[in-house]
Amino acid sequence: MSKTRQELMEIIKHRHKNTVLEALGISVDAFDPEVVVSLVVDHRHLQHAGIVHGGIFVLLAESAASIAGALLVDITKYNVFGMEINANHVRSVASGKISAQSRLIYQGRTTLVYGIEITNDKSELVSVSRCTLAVRKKNSR
16 A cells, blocks of 8 residues: 555544535545445434435545545546536435445546445445546646
Protein backbone atom coordinates (compact mmCIF):
# COMPACT_ATOMS: atom_id res chain seq x y z
CA MET A 1 0.00 0.00 0.00
CA SER A 2 1.48 3.35 -0.99
CA LYS A 3 1.99 6.06 1.55
CA THR A 4 -0.53 8.34 -0.17
CA ARG A 5 -3.14 5.56 -0.05
CA GLN A 6 -2.51 5.03 3.65
CA GLU A 7 -2.73 8.78 4.26
CA LEU A 8 -6.02 8.99 2.36
CA MET A 9 -7.46 6.13 4.39
CA GLU A 10 -6.52 7.95 7.59
CA ILE A 11 -8.03 11.21 6.36
CA ILE A 12 -11.28 9.53 5.39
CA LYS A 13 -11.57 7.47 8.52
CA HIS A 14 -10.50 9.98 11.14
CA ARG A 15 -10.57 13.49 9.71
CA HIS A 16 -13.89 13.93 7.96
CA LYS A 17 -14.97 16.68 10.34
CA ASN A 18 -17.17 19.33 8.70
CA THR A 19 -18.08 17.08 5.74
CA VAL A 20 -21.37 15.54 4.70
CA LEU A 21 -20.05 12.23 6.06
CA GLU A 22 -19.85 13.66 9.57
CA ALA A 23 -23.07 15.65 9.29
CA LEU A 24 -25.11 12.57 8.39
CA GLY A 25 -23.27 10.06 10.58
CA ILE A 26 -21.70 8.13 7.70
CA SER A 27 -18.76 5.88 8.56
CA VAL A 28 -16.22 4.09 6.39
CA ASP A 29 -16.27 0.45 7.47
CA ALA A 30 -13.89 -1.17 4.95
CA PHE A 31 -11.31 -0.13 2.39
CA ASP A 32 -10.06 -3.38 0.86
CA PRO A 33 -10.82 -5.03 -1.40
CA GLU A 34 -13.96 -2.91 -1.80
CA VAL A 35 -15.03 0.25 0.00
CA VAL A 36 -18.00 -0.06 2.36
CA VAL A 37 -19.69 2.97 3.91
CA SER A 38 -22.66 2.86 6.27
CA LEU A 39 -24.97 4.77 8.56
CA VAL A 40 -27.45 4.04 11.28
CA VAL A 41 -30.79 5.50 10.18
CA ASP A 42 -32.13 8.40 12.24
CA HIS A 43 -34.38 11.44 11.71
CA ARG A 44 -31.79 13.18 9.45
CA HIS A 45 -32.20 10.50 6.78
CA LEU A 46 -36.00 10.27 6.59
CA GLN A 47 -38.45 11.81 4.17
CA HIS A 48 -42.03 12.81 5.04
CA ALA A 49 -43.38 9.22 4.92
CA GLY A 50 -40.93 8.11 7.62
CA ILE A 51 -38.60 6.14 5.34
CA VAL A 52 -35.04 6.85 4.20
CA HIS A 53 -34.95 9.48 1.46
CA GLY A 54 -33.69 8.11 -1.86
CA GLY A 55 -31.08 10.85 -1.98
CA ILE A 56 -29.42 9.29 1.07
CA PHE A 57 -28.99 6.03 -0.87
CA VAL A 58 -27.43 7.97 -3.76
CA LEU A 59 -25.15 9.87 -1.38
CA LEU A 60 -23.95 6.60 0.16
CA ALA A 61 -23.39 5.08 -3.29
CA GLU A 62 -21.37 8.00 -4.62
CA SER A 63 -19.38 8.21 -1.39
CA ALA A 64 -18.40 4.54 -1.63
CA ALA A 65 -17.46 4.89 -5.31
CA SER A 66 -15.53 8.14 -4.85
CA ILE A 67 -13.50 6.80 -1.94
CA ALA A 68 -12.72 3.63 -3.89
CA GLY A 69 -11.71 5.68 -6.93
CA ALA A 70 -9.46 7.94 -4.88
CA LEU A 71 -7.71 4.87 -3.49
CA LEU A 72 -7.14 3.55 -7.02
CA VAL A 73 -5.23 6.55 -8.41
CA ASP A 74 -2.25 8.64 -7.33
CA ILE A 75 -4.11 11.32 -5.39
CA THR A 76 -1.06 13.58 -5.40
CA LYS A 77 -1.51 13.95 -9.18
CA TYR A 78 -5.20 13.28 -9.86
CA ASN A 79 -8.64 14.28 -8.61
CA VAL A 80 -11.53 11.82 -8.75
CA PHE A 81 -15.10 13.08 -8.83
CA GLY A 82 -18.57 11.93 -9.83
CA MET A 83 -19.72 12.48 -13.42
CA GLU A 84 -22.95 10.48 -13.41
CA ILE A 85 -24.90 8.27 -11.06
CA ASN A 86 -28.14 6.35 -11.33
CA ALA A 87 -30.02 4.36 -8.74
CA ASN A 88 -32.87 1.92 -8.42
CA HIS A 89 -34.42 1.76 -4.96
CA VAL A 90 -35.97 -1.68 -4.45
CA ARG A 91 -36.87 -1.74 -0.76
CA SER A 92 -37.73 0.94 1.77
CA VAL A 93 -35.94 1.37 5.09
CA ALA A 94 -37.24 3.14 8.19
CA SER A 95 -34.64 2.14 10.79
CA GLY A 96 -31.49 0.12 11.35
CA LYS A 97 -28.16 0.20 9.59
CA ILE A 98 -27.65 0.52 5.84
CA SER A 99 -24.36 -0.19 4.08
CA ALA A 100 -23.10 0.61 0.58
CA GLN A 101 -20.45 -1.63 -0.98
CA SER A 102 -18.61 -0.53 -4.12
CA ARG A 103 -17.33 -2.83 -6.87
CA LEU A 104 -15.12 -1.69 -9.74
CA ILE A 105 -16.75 -2.43 -13.10
CA TYR A 106 -14.45 -0.52 -15.47
CA GLN A 107 -11.11 1.21 -15.16
CA GLY A 108 -10.00 3.47 -17.97
CA ARG A 109 -7.38 6.17 -18.15
CA THR A 110 -9.81 9.02 -17.38
CA THR A 111 -12.96 7.19 -16.28
CA LEU A 112 -13.88 4.70 -13.56
CA VAL A 113 -17.24 2.95 -13.31
CA TYR A 114 -18.47 1.39 -10.07
CA GLY A 115 -21.45 -0.73 -9.18
CA ILE A 116 -22.75 -0.15 -5.68
CA GLU A 117 -25.17 -2.28 -3.71
CA ILE A 118 -26.85 -0.91 -0.60
CA THR A 119 -28.18 -3.42 1.89
CA ASN A 120 -30.07 -3.21 5.17
CA ASP A 121 -29.03 -4.83 8.45
CA LYS A 122 -30.67 -8.10 7.28
CA SER A 123 -28.37 -8.12 4.20
CA GLU A 124 -31.39 -7.47 1.94
CA LEU A 125 -30.83 -5.37 -1.17
CA VAL A 126 -32.25 -1.87 -0.70
CA SER A 127 -30.80 0.08 -3.65
CA VAL A 128 -28.44 -0.56 -6.54
CA SER A 129 -26.45 2.15 -8.31
CA ARG A 130 -23.92 2.67 -11.04
CA CYS A 131 -21.54 5.60 -10.64
CA THR A 132 -19.17 6.98 -13.28
CA LEU A 133 -16.17 8.89 -11.95
CA ALA A 134 -13.87 11.27 -13.81
CA VAL A 135 -10.12 11.03 -13.23
CA ARG A 136 -8.48 14.38 -13.97
CA LYS A 137 -4.97 15.74 -13.48
CA LYS A 138 -4.75 18.30 -10.71
CA ASN A 139 -4.16 21.87 -11.85
CA SER A 140 -0.62 22.98 -11.35
CA ARG A 141 -0.39 26.42 -9.78
